[in-house]
Amino acid sequence: MAGENVLVAVEGRQLRLSNLDKILYPEYGFSKGEVINYYSRIAPVLLPHLVDRPVTLRRYPNGVDGMSFYEKNTARHTPDWVRTVTVETPGSSTGRDTLDFAIICDLPTMVWAANLAALELHIPQWTVGPRGARHNPDxxxxxxxxxxxxxxxxxxxxxxxxxxxxxxxxxxxxxxxxxxxxxxxxxxxxxxxxxxxxxxxxxxxxxxxxxxxxxxxxxxxxxxxxxxxxxxxxxxxxxKTTVAPYSLRARxxxxxxxxxxxxxxxxxxxxxxxxxxxxxxxxxxxxxxxxxxxxxxxxxxxxxxxxxxxxxxx
CATH class of the missing domain: 3.30.70.3300 (Alpha-Beta Plaits)
Structure with a gap:
């Protein structure tokens, strides 16, 4: 069922996955479950390029033909085990001086983001330290x-x-x-x-x-x-951010x-x-x-x- 929720354990974390049969790429017939499967399987090579980099999620809840939005600030329902970092964002369209970005540093966080229909992952050319201090570009x-x-x-x-x-x-x-x-x-x-x-x-x-x-x-x-x-x-x-290597695109x-x-x-x-x-x-x-x-x-x-x-x- 498209609306069915499935409870899964990922490296000791409990995640509730939803709408796994929902088609997010209509021309290709590629479902949300397949998106999550891709990100889970690509994680060993993708995660090292995301560690310590605040991620901007580009979400497509109704698939690539629907409305999308960039999510920088983590939502209130974000699990408490997702690492977040407060980053200065002068001139932000939200009018806020700082935003709390997620950092995708492990497989549970990767699956969590994919379950949000975050098809695209965008990252900056710099990292943050253990307490959130921004480093110079690397x-x-x-x-x-x-x-x-x-x-x-x-x-x-x-x-x-x-x-x-x-x-x-x-x-x-x-x-x-x-x-x-x-x-x-x-x-x-x-x-x-x-x-x-x-x-x-x-x-x-x-x-x-x-x-x-x-x-x-x-x-x-x-x-x-x-x-x-x-x-x-x-x-x-x-x-600015650029799409991460191995990220899906909304094509x-x-x-x-x-x-x-x-x-x-x-x-x-x-x-x-x-x-x-x-x-x-x-x-x-x-x-x-x-x-x-x-x-x-x-x-x-x-x-x-x-x-x-x-x-x-x-």
Missing amino acids: RLVFDLDPGPPATIVECTRVATLLRDALTADGLDPYAKTSGSKGMQLYCAISTTAPEQTSDYAKALAERLAAENSDLVVAKMAKNLRPGKVFIDWSQNNPY PAPTVSTPLTWAEVEACERPEDLVFTADEVLDRVDEHGDLFAGLLRKDPPALTGTKARHRKPH
Whole structure:
């Protein structure tokens, strides 16, 4: 029955799961129970990328064709065993100076979030300490957004340009699909100030746009973007979030923001080459393990001394 509640035990926690037969992806026939199953099975590779990161849940109670909302502040009915952290949110649309975010650090919390029909998980590029203090960024991210008729195929070309520039700076970039229409590149880094990543990313994006003006734009203006790839460096703003690796996306099919090998990026010829659904991603993890495992390194390179070389040529 779609409305039936099921009581389950997950690593010693009692959870009441509801509406397991409810179809959340109508075109694909993918149910809420299958969403929970996916997140439960992907948890071993997903959880390390969520630990200590306040999560914004994008919830779709009536499926991908229904209304959705971003949930940052944890609701009153949140179990007391879910770890929460109070984060400053100046300029928040709620009018509040702080919000209490959940942190998904274990399997029970993962199942709890999936049961809320939180199809998408969005996280910042920084972590919090054991008492909630916000650390400086430990991730550098570039969001590649194709302007039609450009597709993810053009994004892969820009991704290789970015990879070469980042590698020349001593960084180790990793690529994933957005699970929607674009891509993202990440590097594990260490920083001494919150603005370092944005400054670096902006300078590099502007340099690549100047050198590849037929393919790349570094400004958000819509009129500049048809047929080109926008390198969105602003995702490094400490108050912004990006979809987590292995998160589902609210598309007609249950596509996933999927870590890629560089061989796959280089070989992409059609958009369909880089579309992966939940079942396919589970198979990929069985084959490859976590392709984003390198981001979890304990000794990431410092993001210092690199900005000057990315100034636009005169």
